[in-house]
Amino acid sequence: MRWKTLAALAAGVMPLATMVLAAAATNKDGGDGELLRQARKWYKPLSAPPLPPANTPRGAQVRLGKMLFHDARLSRSGVISCNSCHNLANYGVDGLPTSLGHGFVPGARNSPTVFNAALHTRQFWDGRARDVEEQALGPILNPKEMAMPASDAVIERIASIPEYVALFKASFPKEKDPVTYHNIGQSIGAFERLLLTPSRFDRFLAGDGRALSVREKRGLKRFLEIGCASCHAGPAMGGMVFQKFKLPNQEGEGDLGRYDFTKDPNDKYVFKAYSLRNITRTYPYFHDGSVWDLGEAVRLMGKIQHQRDMPKPEIADVVAFLGSTTGEIPRHALELPVLPPSRANTPRPSFK
Numbered sequence: 001m002r003w004k005t006l007a008a009l010a011a012g013v014m015p016l017a018t019m020v021l022a023a024a025a026t027n028k029d030g031g032d033g034e035l036l037r038q039a040r041k042w043y044k045p046l047s048a049p050p051l052p053p054a055n056t057p058r059g060a061q062v063r064l065g066k067m068l069f070h071d072a073r074l075s076r077s078g079v080i081s082c083n084s085c086h087n088l089a090n091y092g093v094d095g096l097p098t099s100l101g102h103g104f105v106p107g108a109r110n111s112p113t114v115f116n117a118a119l120h121t122r123q124f125w126d127g128r129a130r131d132v133e134e135q136a137l138g139p140i141l142n143p144k145e146m147a148m149p150a151s152d153a154v155i156e157r158i159a160s161i162p163e164y165v166a167l168f169k170a171s172f173p174k175e176k177d178p179v180t181y182h183n184i185g186q187s188i189g190a191f192e193r194l195l196l197t198p199s200r201f202d203r204f205l206a207g208d209g210r211a212l213s214v215r216e217k218r219g220l221k222r223f224l225e226i227g228c229a230s231c232h233a234g235p236a237m238g239g240m241v242f243q244k245f246k247l248p249n250q251e252g253e254g255d256l257g258r259y260d261f262t263k264d265p266n267d268k269y270v271f272k273a274y275s276l277r278n279i280t281r282t283y284p285y286f287h288d289g290s291v292w293d294l295g296e297a298v299r300l301m302g303k304i305q306h307q308r309d310m311p312k313p314e315i316a317d318v319v320a321f322l323g324s325t326t327g328e329i330p331r332h333a334l335e336l337p338v339l340p341p342s343r344a345n346t347p348r349p350s351f352k
């Protein structure tokens with residue numbers, strides 16, 4: 001604590017060497033020992049996972065997964081890829097209230113980011129998929145998203161492309177017939193598990209007090225005191241718990257959330273407490289994408305989850321803190337893969 005050092009100096013009780021050391025320590029953690037301790041109760045610094053060597057099966061899976069992530073031939077129209085709604089250059093989102101699927105028809109929910117999604121305990125706003133491997137197989141067959149008629153049709157397209165067949169063999173060397181729908185999910189998942197975005201907040205958690213500004217620290221302190229971390233917990237700062245959430249102005253019955261999947265009446269209007277990492281870039285907010293302004297999203301959270309009218313300066317501080325969780329997109333995610341060409345027997349796209 002800086003004031004303690006000063007007080008000791010004024011009282012003349014501290015030998016010079018100790019004083020210098022104390023000052024250095026103060027600088028290092030920015031005088032925020034207590035704040036750091038509180039933050040570490042909830043969060044650990046996130047680090048970027050190492051890339052598996054290219055010549056291993058896992059390395060091949062990651063390469064294949066990235067290609068499939070960008071390949072619109074996984075959609076009926078040949079127009080929509082995973083990247084259409086989870087644009088990696090745009091922090092893994094489409095920036096629309098709800099995504100446009102097959103035939104440009106808007107879907108029911110906002111597209112969450114794929115960055116750090118692998119860290120969540122379950123996937124989707126309602127948690128209906130266990131992990132990113134299982135999740136990836138949903139949108140391809142969803143008539144409102146990529147709209148492929150059946151998994152066989154997906155395999156027919158992929159298996160007609162020899163470069164893909166070779167990559168599946170390299171990715172799953174122990175399997176006799178590795179071009180399967182299941183393995184599409186495994187590969188995309190392998191790629192997604194590398195989409196982590198360490199940020200300045202992680203540097204702070206690792207002990208670098210200078211990683212956050214005074215205002216961001218004030219915001220973090222409020223964020224922790226109010227109790228936001230109790231739901232937005234874990235390595236992705238969210239994605240761990242499900243909670244009731246209904247916007248005050250919501251009309252009609254609306255989206256029933258987790259209930260549609262569990263059929264448990266207690267799960268009506270229950271949604272995943274979302275990851276707050278990169279939140280400044282993943283607007284518009286909430287499962288229906290109804291709120292564009294982060295300050296407004298924070299105000300609503302204060303009101304709905306904490307029955308608290310957060311004063312404007314407090315909202316601004318929390319928003320400033322949340323900005324420090326916006327991380328760096330890993331370079332490998334920004335390099336586009338070259339996709340192999342279709343062959344004469346590759347089933348053609350259909351707009352119907």
Ligand code: HEC
Pocket residue numbers: 069080081082083084085086099100101102107109110111112113114117120122123124125126132135136137139140144145146188
């Ligand atoms: C048409 C737009 C669209 C396409 C195409 C699409 N997604 Fe999504 N994705 C969404 C929406 C919307 C959700 C949320 C749906 C829900 O929760 O019900 C979602 C959810 C997810 C999630 C869950 C994230 C979380 O935080 O729970 C992951 C991971 C994901 N998609 C990856 C993919 C992959 C991989 C593909 C390609 C195979 C893909 N998506 C294709 C729109 C799309």
Ligand code: HEC
Pocket residue numbers: 223226227228229230231232242243244245271272273274275276279282284285286287288297298301302305306318
């Ligand atoms: C009781 C659990 C709970 C608490 C406490 C809580 N949240 Fe949330 N938060 C949620 C849920 C659930 C959602 C997802 C709501 C939905 O369905 O769109 C969410 C969503 C958000 C979003 C929008 C995320 C997105 O990508 O759309 C922000 C921002 C947010 N919370 C910030 C905060 C802040 C700041 C606090 C403290 C003032 C807080 N939350 C406290 C449960 C909670």
